[in-house]
Amino acid sequence: MKTISANNSFLNLVFTFLGGVPLLFIIAPLAGMYLSTSFGSLGEAIGSEEVRGSIWLSLWTSMAGTILFSFLAIPLSYLLARKNFRFKNLVNGIIDVPIIIPHSAAGIAVLGIITRDSFLGRTGELFGIKFIGNPAGIILAMAFVSIPFLINAARDGFAAVPERLEKIALTLGASPLRVFFTISLPLAWRSILSGFILMWGRGMSEFGAVIIVAYNPQTAPILIYERFTSYGLKYAMPAAVLFVTVCLLIFIALRIVRRKK
Amino acid sequence: MLVVDNISLKAGTFELTNITFTVDQGDYFVILGISGVGKSLLLESIAGLIKINSGNIYLRGKNISEEKIQKRNISIVYQDTDLFPHLTVFENIAYPLRSKREKDIEEKVLKTAELVGVSDKLSRKPDTLSGGEYQRVALARSLAADNDIFLLDEPLSSLDAKSKRELRALLRKLNRSGITIIHVTHDYEEAVSLAGKIGIMEKGNLVHVATPENIFKHPKSEFVAQFIGIKNFLPGKLKSLPQSDLKEFIVNETRLFCLTEADDGDAFLLIQPEEISISNSAESGSARNHFEGEIIDIARAKIGVEVTVDIGCEVVALISAESMNSLGLKIGNRIWTNFKASACRIYN
Incomplete structure (x- = not known):
């Protein structure tokens, strides 16, 4: 007769094998990319001002979008976590829309609101801000497709903060604003930081929406795509490896910071 | 306020x-x-x-x-x-x-x-x-x-x-x-x-x-x-006794011995009715409290019989019907109540 633990070991073995396949599916292409890139070509990519510039553009535009929109996304997340109102489910659904629509369509949608004929386009021009073919447009396109990650993570973070603590803080004479900044925000900070990292990462790797709003200046994903279509896999690979490496290093560093907090 | x-x-x-x-x-x-x-x-x-x-x-x-x-x-x-x-x-x-x-x-x-x-x-x-x-x-x-x-x-x-x-x-x-x-x-x-x-x-x-x-x-x-026990709920004064781990709880004129860490002064005493035994003479066991009194009431409880005795204050003892019969208890009888000092719970 088999014991329970023997059955469990068999199940664990099967699950480990099955679970290993998707893990391999993620690791293998990346590892293959690294293995087929020589140090020489990687050095050339590092030395290329065009490659460095595109990576830097991806990093800062995505960061700018994440910081800018976090001032709006975090209050919305708090409301969604704490308040019940009509059409709340609809609002939650709308927030997820950018995740499910094709990103080229997302780019078209963003383009629609930033053309010279649109309100935003006209207002921007009044202040000398151009969106199309400009970092400002890239920021909007990146934020559009990545903001759900921040809102959802922050909402879950606020929801996990016991409401009782906020109420106790009120009974101690704190204003609702003080309660938000001293209790709710610090306690939800870990989730917010996770959402922040996800939004930034998702934004900087965006291709479909960005290429429609701004082919130039080129972000890293567009540069990699252009090198691939113009010169082939071998020429695109070093820039891709460099971009992936930068992304990985930043994410590892941020996750360490998050864990320490 | x-x-x-x-x-x-x-x-x-x-x-x-x-x-x-x-x-x-x-x-x-x-x-x-x-x-x-x-x-x-x-x-x-x-x-x-x-x-x-x-x-x-x-x-x-x-x-x-x-x-x-x-x-x-x-x-x-x-x-x-x-x-x-x-x-x-x-x-x-x-x-x-x-x-x-x-x-x-x-x-x-x-x-x-x-x-x-x-x-x-x-x-x-x-x-x-x-x-x-x-x-x-x-x-x-x-x-x-x-x-x-x-x-x-x-x-x-x-x-x-x-x-x-x-x-x-x-x-x-x-x-x-x-x-x-x-x-x-x-x-x-x-x-x-x-x-x-x-x-x-x-x-x-x-x-x-x-x-x-x-x-x-x-x-x-x-x-x-x-709440069983609330029947013996007595207000009084708690007082330390010299050279003893016991304290004295004074209710009306009656002085009960208590084993408690409570502070001296005004207090309440609670004794569970089942902690009080009844006998025809003072028991000689470890109990420190023995009081003679008159039975003023006998009432059937959910389980057993509650006997109310006036020992200077009213206390209720819960005993079995069999014990009541063997002791021949009747209202007006004089009997002894016995309980341990540790059975007295004191609340300041």
Whole structure:
């Protein structure tokens, strides 16, 4: 007769094998990319001002979008976590829309609101801000497709903060604003930081929406795509490896910071 | 000071109906009731955490029914999960303090921490505190807020016996210093031990408000009557005896020996009826209390028979019907009651 633990070991073995396949599916292409890139070509990519510039553009535009929109996304997340109102489910659904629509369509949608004929386009021009073919447009396109990650993570973070603590803080004479900044925000900070990292990462790797709003200046994903279509896999690979490496290093560093907090 | 005037509210499946009571400055008011009768809801409605549907709440003559939570000057301390987990003990106590001078804040925190006995825990985070320490810090934070009233929601429920005893002493000390406390509990011993006035709560109603003595001597509700032991609930004075671990509890002219750590002075004594034995002569065992008295009542109880004996004060003994028959007990008979000093529970 088999014991329970023997059955469990068999199940664990099967699950480990099955679970290993998707893990391999993620690791293998990346590892293959690294293995087929020589140090020489990687050095050339590092030395290329065009490659460095595109990576830097991806990093800062995505960061700018994440910081800018976090001032709006975090209050919305708090409301969604704490308040019940009509059409709340609809609002939650709308927030997820950018995740499910094709990103080229997302780019078209963003383009629609930033053309010279649109309100935003006209207002921007009044202040000398151009969106199309400009970092400002890239920021909007990146934020559009990545903001759900921040809102959802922050909402879950606020929801996990016991409401009782906020109420106790009120009974101690704190204003609702003080309660938000001293209790709710610090306690939800870990989730917010996770959402922040996800939004930034998702934004900087965006291709479909960005290429429609701004082919130039080129972000890293567009540069990699252009090198691939113009010169082939071998020429695109070093820039891709460099971009992936930068992304990985930043994410590892941020996750360490998050864990320490 | 606090007047709760005919308030009613509905929150989910809980409901409060026409609750009215008054708490004076310096009172220790305990709301006693089993779980799920709406005790916490009542506290939260006083604090403003839940809106009442009708009625009014007055604090120092001012109607605060619509007042914002942060303007009510009412603190609430729960059973647990009260402290802000990301702040140290110092920061928790300092939270209500808004002085611009850091020195003032530090002084107040140190003074408050000393009062509740957590001076050596100021740099600790809440998750490293024991249950008793945790509740002391929660009380210190409420003290620092200088609010008019403390609302305590089962603050001792999750503590061990020693911490409970220490916390009770602290609560009495705070109350003696003039702090008005409303405390909800399901534990009648806790209520007796602390209350100046008790309100019995049943199914969303406050059915009886009176002194502990009146509540247990003349119970108006099934709930109070359910507590076995309340029959022998005697007010009196506790006095230490020289060169003895026993203390003397004086009720009327009768002097009972008690084994207790309670403080000398005014107190209540509780003896469970089943702890009292009846005999035709004084027993010679380890029991330190032997009193001769007259049987004034014999009544059939749910289990066994309750025999009421006048020994200078009335005590009720629970014995079996078989014992009653073998002793030939009748009203008017003189018999002996015997009970151990350790069976006497004293509440200051």
